[in-house]
Amino acid sequence: MHIEVSTQAKRALKKLSPAVRSSIYAELRKYSSGRSVDLKKLKGSESEWRIRIGDYRIILELWKAPNNEEPGVIVLEIVKRKDAYK
Numbered sequence: 001m002h003i004e005v006s007t008q009a010k011r012a013l014k015k016l017s018p019a020v021r022s023s024i025y026a027e028l029r030k031y032s033s034g035r036s037v038d039l040k041k042l043k044g045s046e047s048e049w050r051i052r053i054g055d056y057r058i059i060l061e062l063w064k065a066p067n068n069e070e071p072g073v074i075v076l077e078i079v080k081r082k083d084a085y086k
Contacts, residue, residue, distance in 0.1 A: 001031075001034075001070060001071055001072065001073060002070055002071075002073070003028055003032055003072070003075065004072060004073070004074045004075070005074075006074060006076050006077075008077060009075045009076060009077055009078050012077065012079065013078060016056075016078070020053075020054075020056065023053055023054070024053055024056065024058065024078060027053050027058070028058070031051060038051060038052040038053075039051050040052070042059070047061050047063065048076070049061070050084065052081075055080055055081050056078060056079065057077075057078070057079055057080075057084040058075060058077075059076045059077040059078075059079070059084065060073050060074060060076060061073070061074045061076055
């Protein structure tokens with residue numbers, strides 16, 4: 001599975017502590033390898049999902065590539081829980 005990170009998410013990652021950043025990377029690797037993560041579809045959206053990691057949420061969009069290519073994920077945001085659902 002291909003994972004792409006948006007510019008906004010890259011900026012948010014730079015601001016996080018190394019410990020939180022490594023746990024986010026670990027969770028994304030886990031998800032891309034097909035293992036179980038705390039993934040939930042967001043209400044009111046067709047293709048946006050969230051992965052929960054402690055107090056942080058990774059907001060992502062799933063997409064299926066044309067021509068039967070590998071499916072992909074775009075990481076849209078990485079935010080604290082209190083700001084995630086506004």
